[in-house]
Amino acid sequence: xxxxxxxxxxxxxxxxxxxxxxxxxxxxxxxxxxxxxxxxxxxxxxxxxxxxxxxxxxxxxxxxxxxxxxxxxxxxxxxxxxxxxxxxxxxxxxxxxxxxxxxxxxxxxxxxxxxxxxxxxxxxxxxxxxxxxxxxxxxxxxxxxxxxxxxxxxxxxxxxxxxxxxxxxxxxxxxxxxxxxxxxxxxxxxxxxxxxxxxxxxxxxxxxxxxxxxxxxxxxxxxxxxxxxxxxxxxxxxxxxxxxxxxxxxxxxxxxxxxxxxxxxxxxxxxxxxxxxxxxxxxxxxxxxxxxxxxxxxxxxxxxxxxxxxxxxxxxxxxxxxxxxxxxxxxxxxxxxxxxxxxxxxxxxxxxxxxxxxxxxxxxxxxxxxxxxxxxxxxxxxxxxxxxxxxxxxxxxxxxxxxxxxxxxxxxxxxxxxxxxxxxxxxxxxxxxxxxxxxxxxxxxxxxxxxxxxxxxxxx
Numbered sequence: 001x002x003x004x005x006x007x008x009x010x011x012x013x014x015x016x017x018x019x020x021x022x023x024x025x026x027x028x029x030x031x032x033x034x035x036x037x038x039x040x041x042x043x044x045x046x047x048x049x050x051x052x053x054x055x056x057x058x059x060x061x062x063x064x065x066x067x068x069x070x071x072x073x074x075x076x077x078x079x080x081x082x083x084x085x086x087x088x089x090x091x092x093x094x095x096x097x098x099x100x101x102x103x104x105x106x107x108x109x110x111x112x113x114x115x116x117x118x119x120x121x122x123x124x125x126x127x128x129x130x131x132x133x134x135x136x137x138x139x140x141x142x143x144x145x146x147x148x149x150x151x152x153x154x155x156x157x158x159x160x161x162x163x164x165x166x167x168x169x170x171x172x173x174x175x176x177x178x179x180x181x182x183x184x185x186x187x188x189x190x191x192x193x194x195x196x197x198x199x200x201x202x203x204x205x206x207x208x209x210x211x212x213x214x215x216x217x218x219x220x221x222x223x224x225x226x227x228x229x230x231x232x233x234x235x236x237x238x239x240x241x242x243x244x245x246x247x248x249x250x251x252x253x254x255x256x257x258x259x260x261x262x263x264x265x266x267x268x269x270x271x272x273x274x275x276x277x278x279x280x281x282x283x284x285x286x287x288x289x290x291x292x293x294x295x296x297x298x299x300x301x302x303x304x305x306x307x308x309x310x311x312x313x314x315x316x317x318x319x320x321x322x323x324x325x326x327x328x329x330x331x332x333x334x335x336x337x338x339x340x341x342x343x344x345x346x347x348x349x350x351x352x353x354x355x356x357x358x359x360x361x362x363x364x365x366x367x368x369x370x371x372x373x374x375x376x377x378x379x380x381x382x383x384x385x386x387x388x389x390x391x392x393x394x395x396x397x398x399x400x401x402x403x404x405x406x407x408x409x410x411x412x413x414x415x416x417x418x419x420x421x422x423x424x425x426x427x428x429x430x431x432x433x434x435x436x437x438x439x440x441x442x443x444x445x446x447x448x449x450x451x452x453x454x455x456x457x458x459x460x
Contacts (some may be wrong), residue, residue: 019028043068043113054224055174056101057130062111063093064121070094074109076102079124099221100151100165100173100459104131115289121256134170135160137430137448141170145442146434154425154432155188155199155454156447163188163219165459168434168443176219176226181211186411186454187237192244196220200248202234208253216246233270237307237455244271247316249304252280256287263287264304266316266329279316279329284336286344306360306455307410317363324356326368340368340385340394348395354394359427360413360455367397369422371412378407382414382424400424400439406431413455427453 038218048062060072067090075081084096094111099105106128113121137159149168156162161183165174178185178201188199197219203212214234218227231248238248245268252265263281270276281287281302306319315337316329325342329335338346341354355372362369367386374380381401385394399424412429417434421442424433434443447453 018382019312020354041123045111045113045121048111048123048125050125050127052127052130053097053222054177056099056172057174057222058098058101058107058127058129059095059222060098060109060111060127061093061095062123064091064113067091068120069114071112071114072096072109073112074098074107076105076107079108079110080459097203097222100167102128102167102173103129105129133175133177134359135177136164136175137451139166139170139172139445139447141443141445143444144168144170149443151459152423152456153188153190153197153459154456155185156451157185157454158452159448159450160176161185161201163197168445168447170445174221176224180213184235188454189238189240189457190459191218192240193402198238198240198246200231200234200238202240208233208251215261217250229273231267236305239307239309241268241309242311245269247278247309249307249318252282254282259299261287261299261301262303264302264318264320266307266318277319278331279334279336281320283318284327284329284357285323308360308362310363313363313365315363317361317368319358319361321357321359324353324358326358326361326370328363336406349394354385354396357409359411360425362415364416369414369416371414371424373410373412375407375409379404380406380408380412380426398437401436402426402433405429411452411454413453415456415458416460417458423456423458425453425456432456 032363035401043065046063051059053059069090070086072081072084086094097445106126110122110124112119143219146168149171151165151167153165156164158348161178162175164172167173172321182204183201184204185199185201187375188197190197201217202214209431214230214232215228216231224349227445233251234248235251236249238246241247247266247268250265250267252263254263265280266278287301301322302319303321305321308317314331316331318327318329323342325345326340328337330337340347355370357373357375358370359373360371367384369384372381379401381399382398384398386397387394406426406429408426415423421434421436430447430453432445433441435441
């Protein structure tokens with residue numbers, strides 16, 4: 001099974017994301033097993049219950065006749081596939097929530113009362129997870145050579161709009177279908193504490209009208225509770241920062257030569273709701289609509305479309321589609337560090353265009369990986385450029401275009417994995433692929449007709 005994130009409450013790396021907290025016990029009957037403590041007192045698990053929560057989440061509750069430590073073992077073929085140890089002081093009441101399970105599947109489990117490493121009481125049972133709703137498109141894994149499949153948090157648009165977690169084994173592990181129609185939701189991210197998922201839902205036309213919808217939503221895993229707050233004029237992408245602030249792209253309208261043009265800014269929203277403008281294209285890029293590489297449609301000057309924060313470097317990487325450039329911005333000062341591509345590039349490409357209409361990218365320190373849409377060539381690709389010493393020059397060091405199989409005008413994602421493989425999302429082709437450095441395909445997933453895939457995050 002895939003290795004997944006674990007929460008700050010667990011402190012034990014397990015193969016399903018979970019949290020364990022104390023709670024009131026509910027009743028249920030299952031087979032019981034008894035043992036004795038070192039005082040000779042018999043202990044038994046009491047009031048064991050299971051409850052299906054949102055999507056594939058499951059909650060187990062039980063109590064004990066005296067305060068004690070507890071743990072849960074569970075799995076599909078064997079209860080020894082996964083172990084959850086509940087941290088904290090000995091208690092009478094015990095609760096575990098499991099997330100990102102396989103849908104419509106029977107799991108076997110055993111809850112155990114523990115003294116040090118000894119089991120002094122236990123009870124076994126089983127539960128069945130919820131099925132996948134009919135609204136979600138078909139998901140078919142057509143190639144799978146992976147030894148250690150992972151979970152991927154993605155956004156889905158088209159016939160249905162939903163942040164989803166998919167397993168590379170070929171199933172939906174979580175979903176939250178957006179009920180409001182006519183919105184776009186290209187990005188979802190897992191909260192730093194692992195307890196919720198953020199996603200954006202905004203007006204499809206990116207309208208400035210007062211009634212246009214621009215919301216950030218936070219779905220709490222388990223009960224599906226949704227918190228929602230306004231992020232006016234947000235579009236495309238956001239990132240969650242280590243201090244729990246949210247950094248997001250904001251449309252920035254200005255009037256030039258009696259016409260309105262939309263640039264972009266990076267805004268941070270702190271946990272207390274205070275907004276701070278970190279950077280604006282109007283202050284750091286040259287506005288000149290007479291330059292061919294600044295030509296735009298519908299008075300959209302920059303059209304920023306992807307935002308990532310590199311905590312190690314303290315840099316934002318902002319993809320600016322209309323100028324065919326990627327801008328590196330220092331978070332602490334808001335100053336532009338360098339520009340890659342376009343009219344203002346700090347790097348020489350010998351008169352050639354490094355990318356065209358690009359979207360997602362990943363800064364790798366000595367190189368940068370870019371999803372290059374290339375709408376003018378009708379062939380999308382992934383390309384990697386290496387930086388010379390002290391930033392002197394760049395050169396193409398790797399690319400992959402699936403033999404010209406995909407042409408995606410919008411969105412598109414790429415991520416270099418620890419294995420050295422590259423995870424690619426061919427957005428409007430509704431296909432994800434994982435390839436090795438030689439271009440060999442190791443994994444491919446194809447989604448149902450009409451699906452558009454947004455940006456994604458590998459859940460380590």
